[in-house]
Amino acid sequence: MTIEKTKTGKQRWLDEMYGPAVKKHPERKNRFSTLSDELIEPLYTADDLEGFDTDRDLGFPGEFPYTRGVQPSMYRGRLWTMRQFAGFGSAEDTNERFRYLLKHGVDGLSVAFDMPTLMGRDSDDPLSRGEVGREGVAVDTLHDMEILFDRIPLDRVTTSMTINGPASIVWAMYLAAAEKRGIPLDRLGGTIQNDALKEYIAQREWIVPVKPAMGLVVDTFRYGSREVPRWNTISISGYHIREAGATALQELAFTLIDGLEYVKWGVAAGLDVNDFVPHLSFFFDVHNDFFEEIAKFRAARRIWAREIERRYHPRNERALLMRTHAQTAGVSLTAQQPYNNVVRVTLQALAAVLGGTQSLHTNSLDETYALPTEEAVTLALRTQQVIAHESGVADTIDPLAGSYYVESLTQRMERGFERYLGEIEKMGGMVEAVERGYPQREITEASFHFQQQVDEGEKIVVGINKYATSEEAPIPTLAIDPQVEQKQITRLAETRKTRDRGRWNESIDALRNAAKRGDELMPRFVECARANASVGEQVLVLKEVFGEYHDPGYF
Amino acid sequence: MKRPIRVVVAKAGLDGHDRGAKVVARALRDAGMEVIYTGVHQTPEQVVETALQEDADAIGLSLLSGAHNYIFPRVSELMKEKGLDDVLLFGGGIIPEADWPALSKVGVERVFPPGASLEEITTYVREAVPRKRGAAA
Numbered sequence: 215m216t217i218e219k220t221k222t223g224k225q226r227w228l229d230e231m232y233g234p235a236v237k238k239h240p241e242r243k244n245r246f247s248t249l250s251d252e253l254i255e256p257l258y259t260a261d262d263l264e265g266f267d268t269d270r271d272l273g274f275p276g277e278f279p280y281t282r283g284v285q286p287s288m289y290r291g292r293l294w295t296m297r298q299f300a301g302f303g304s305a306e307d308t309n310e311r312f313r314y315l316l317k318h319g320v321d322g323l324s325v326a327f328d329m330p331t332l333m334g335r336d337s338d339d340p341l342s343r344g345e346v347g348r349e350g351v352a353v354d355t356l357h358d359m360e361i362l363f364d365r366i367p368l369d370r371v372t373t374s375m376t377i378n379g380p381a382s383i384v385w386a387m388y389l390a391a392a393e394k395r396g397i398p399l400d401r402l403g404g405t406i407q408n409d410a411l412k413e414y415i416a417q418r419e420w421i422v423p424v425k426p427a428m429g430l431v432v433d434t435f436r437y438g439s440r441e442v443p444r445w446n447t448i449s450i451s452g453y454h455i456r457e458a459g460a461t462a463l464q465e466l467a468f469t470l471i472d473g474l475e476y477v478k479w480g481v482a483a484g485l486d487v488n489d490f491v492p493h494l495s496f497f498f499d500v501h502n503d504f505f506e507e508i509a510k511f512r513a514a515r516r517i518w519a520r521e522i523e524r525r526y527h528p529r530n531e532r533a534l535l536m537r538t539h540a541q542t543a544g545v546s547l548t549a550q551q552p553y554n555n556v557v558r559v560t561l562q563a564l565a566a567v568l569g570g571t572q573s574l575h576t577n578s579l580d581e582t583y584a585l586p587t588e589e590a591v592t593l594a595l596r597t598q599q600v601i602a603h604e605s606g607v608a609d610t611i612d613p614l615a616g617s618y619y620v621e622s623l624t625q626r627m628e629r630g631f632e633r634y635l636g637e638i639e640k641m642g643g644m645v646e647a648v649e650r651g652y653p654q655r656e657i658t659e660a661s662f663h664f665q666q667q668v669d670e671g672e673k674i675v676v677g678i679n680k681y682a683t684s685e686e687a688p689i690p691t692l693a694i695d696p697q698v699e700q701k702q703i704t705r706l707a708e709t710r711k712t713r714d715r716g717r718w719n720e721s722i723d724a725l726r727n728a729a730k731r732g733d734e735l736m737p738r739f740v741e742c743a744r745a746n747a748s749v750g751e752q753v754l755v756l757k758e759v760f761g762e763y764h765d766p767g768y769f
Numbered sequence: 770m771k772r773p774i775r776v777v778v779a780k781a782g783l784d785g786h787d788r789g790a791k792v793v794a795r796a797l798r799d800a801g802m803e804v805i806y807t808g809v810h811q812t813p814e815q816v817v818e819t820a821l822q823e824d825a826d827a828i829g830l831s832l833l834s835g836a837h838n839y840i841f842p843r844v845s846e847l848m849k850e851k852g853l854d855d856v857l858l859f860g861g862g863i864i865p866e867a868d869w870p871a872l873s874k875v876g877v878e879r880v881f882p883p884g885a886s887l888e889e890i891t892t893y894v895r896e897a898v899p900r901k902r903g904a905a906a
Contacts, residue, residue: 329783329834333810341812344839345783418785418809459788545788549883582883583865584835658791665792669886678884691865694835767808769778769791 221261232256249503249673250461251663252626258618266621271516275611278523280515281624282612283570284535289608295573296598297374297539301326301351302585303698305361308351312366314588318595322404323366324374324575326350326585327384334380334421336750337702347698349585350376354706354748359387360394369397373404374449374539379421381408382434383752386739389442393744405446405495405539408434411472411644412451415653416458418765421753424645426760430735431476432483435490437736446495448476449539455653456499457545459661462510465499466627467634468644468653470517475644477522487526491533500566501543502558508614509623511538511569516624517631540566541575547582551677552689555579560597567601568614574598584691654768706748713746721745722755729759774802774898777825779816780809781844784834789861789883793829796887797894813840817847820856826898827857837864837872845876857901859893861885 246254255262273279276286285291298320301308312323328350330342336354337346346352353359363373368391377384385406392402410427413420420427431448438447452460452469460468473494480490498514500507518536522528542562547555556579563576576594578586586594602608614620641647648654667673674680722745725738742752778794780787787809798804805823807816820828828848832840837860845858861881864872869880878897881890 329836333783335783341783341810343782344836345834348835418787457788459792582863584863658795661788662792662795665796665887669888675884679886688866765808765810767806769794769804769806 217261217264220259224257224259224261227257243672245672248462248506248623249501250463250506250660251667252461252463252506252623258622260618262618262622263625266625268616271621271625272615278534279519280535281512282615284515284537284572288570288611289567289602290611293602293608294567294571295321295372296595296602297322297324297573297575298591298595299324299326299374299376299541299575300591301328302349302692303347303351303694304702305351305353305358307347307695307698309362309364309366311588311591312362315591315595316366316371318592319599320595322372322374322573325362325376327375327377328352331384331749332377332379332419334383334749334753334756336748337699337706339750344699346702348694352698352702353384353387354702354750355709355746356387356390356394356743357705357709357746359384359391359743363388363391368392368395369401374407375404376407378407378409378413378417378419379427380749380753381406382430382736382739383742383749385434386736387743387749389740390743393740399442400444402442403444405449406434407451407497408448409451409472409497411475411648412454412469414648414763415455415468415472416460416657417451417454420763422756422760423763424648426756427763428476428479428645429732430756432479432485433735435476435480435485435493436483436734438493439485439489441736445493446537447490447493449495449497450476451497453497453499453541455657456501456543458657459664460657461660462501462503462506463627463630464634464653464656464660466510466514466517467631469496469498470514470521470631471635471638471644473518474521474525477526478643481526487522487528487533488530491522491526491528492530492535495572496536496538498538498540498571499543500540500562500569500571502546502562504561504565505620505623507562507565508569509620509627511540511566511571512612512620513624513627513631514538515570517628537572539573539575540569540571542566542577544577544581547577547579548675548677549582550682551686552579552582554677555581556593556597559594560601563597563601564605564607567607570612580689580691583689585694587690587692589690651766651768654766658768709746709748717745718747721747722751725752726755726759729756774827774894775805775823775825776802776827776829776894777805777807777816777820777823778829778831779807779811779819780831781811781813781816781840782832782834782836783810784832784836785809786833786862787831789833790829790831793831793861793887793890796891797829800891800895802891802894813843813847816844817851817853820848820853821851825856826902827859827894829894830858830860831862832860832864833862835863837862838868841872841877842875848876855902855904857894857897859897861890
């Protein structure tokens with residue numbers, strides 16, 4: 215059937231069938247739109263895919279433009295990595311949780327650090343009061359890092375570390391811990407998040423201003439491709455952008471434009487696209503709107519491949535692959551009727567798998583209250599295992615390809631991306647856009663708009679603005695030992711007292727001098743780690759040389 | 770003429786989760802109040818100083834970091850020290866219900882959990898501010 219015929223046919227159906235039907239029984243809503251408020255038609259047909267070319271726009275799995283997946287065999291070969299983010303209390307507490315997770319079938323570790331560590335402050339810093347070990351694990355020095363990974367085979371598991379501002383410092387501690395155990399750096403695999411741009415855009419865990427932060431990131435690219443070849447030196451993250459209130463399109467666009475900005479900076483610093491770009495990985499949120507999310511993942515792969523090819527023509531094809539981690543949307547969880555969260559997480563996880571993610575974290579039902587209990591984490595992991603082994607969705611590759619609706623959403627994402635790219639390129643790139651507060655304002659607008667839609671009942675949240683109940687039985691939650699803060703402060707004081715003062719001094723001075731001269735910093739951070747310098751001490755040096763950043767407070 | 774209600778919406782500690790605070794700030798402003806948003810990473814001292822400088826009627830403090838049992842009492846204590854007895858202190862974020870009674874005892878007049886509507890929050894502030902002023906006078 216030609217497109218013309220489909221168009222005429224659809225119009226006839228709308229006039230003769232659909233029109234009269236909704237006249238008799240009106241539609242449920244005045245307006246149907248995705249979670250991101252993109253309008254949805256009652257029916258999608260071939261004419262919604264005008265200009266769509268299967269060879270050019272889909273291709274085959276493992277082949278350009280990778281819409282159907284980055285690996286040729288996808289989940290028929292190997293399932294996605296089930297990677298549960300964990301960290302709380304002391305290094306001992308988290309080490310125990312890691313070993314529990316490994317016993318129950320996770321394939322990779324993922325470290326959640328506490329707020330002071332994320333902000334590059336030591337546990338005894340006045341601003342750390344009340345936050346040590348609360349939202350993640352406290353790591354001040356190499357000593358904590360060694361306890362955190364005690365009895366964990368660093369050459370066999372891969373470790374993802376959610377750390378940004380002080381990413382190089384914390385990564386250097388991990389490398390130093392491996393070195394002390396005699397594990398060569400080229401045997402280590404994992405990821406540091408290290409995505410500076412999204413800190414200013416959304417997550418707000420910065421330490422220095424935008425431009426020097428970009429310099430620190432490029433420094434890890436250089437060191438990583440040379441010394442730790444199995445490591446992903448960045449995880450360019452849409453997750454936090456989405457959680458801060460962005461739409462699916464904004465998440466996709468800002469994340470990929472961040473990615474292009476990192477590549478631009480790497481190239482400007484003299485790095486070879488073929489060496490460092492294959493080490494860039496991505497991290498997306500997976501929210502409630504099932505098809506929109508699937509389209510987002512498929513579009514992201516296609517856009518990345520096309521943009522990198524168009525700009526750099528890399529000879530290493532791996533530079534074109536958008537490999538991604540995904541996490542279900544924390545922001546979609548509700549405190550009310552918390553067991554409903556299990557269902558939300560299941561649908562979101564299913565969307566991530568149908569979207570072709572390389573690894574996945576599923577949130578726990580109790581996370582609007584506190585960090586998850588062991589039971590809640592186990593259920594979240596089992597959710598992935600049921601999808602993987604029982605649902606059958608992992609048995610064929612990209613099963614939704616060719617769906618008029620999904621392909622049309624995928625195309626719409628790509629066009630939306632182009633509009634944002636145009637805007638941001640006009641400003642001179644993402645660094646300039648961030649300095650002007652452009653993505654920050656776009657996200658704030660979107661989050662306010664969504665909250666209004668919820669308040670007006672235009673968007674339904676089950677258990678909140680519909681089907682709410684008044685009396686609810688409390689669920690068990692994880693309590694953090696209030697002694698953790700004091701114990702951690704004592705341990706840090708002990709380390710400061712017993713470390714080799716001379717070596718510490720030298721390592722800190724060498725770091726300061728290298729930062730001032732613009733020399734490579736990673737080797738200096740590794741030496742600081744060996745000398746038991748704390749995260750906060752090293753961050754102070756960076757702030758002294760590069761300055762600080764303060765929230766402009768857009769709202 | 771009666772001046773509009775002035776509210777300081779604050780983020781204290783290292784917590785960077787500012788989506789809720791900004792949405793609430795915007796809603797209060799749209800409801801006709803004057804809103805001062807502090808931005809993230811403020812110390813309790815800075816929050817109270819801002820309220821004093823801005824002659825605020827209320828402080829709305831958002832915390833999702835688990836540090837509420839330290840930061841709320843500290844802000845409340847500083848408010849007393851600075852004589853801000855007629856200023857309303859309320860909050861929101863990830864704050865377990867089990868902690869509410871203790872926070873109420875130190876002067877946190879209301880805690881909004883996740884899922885609270887903007888309407889609920891603006892109505893509360895509009896009604897509670899005059900009540901607080903009346904009680905203090």
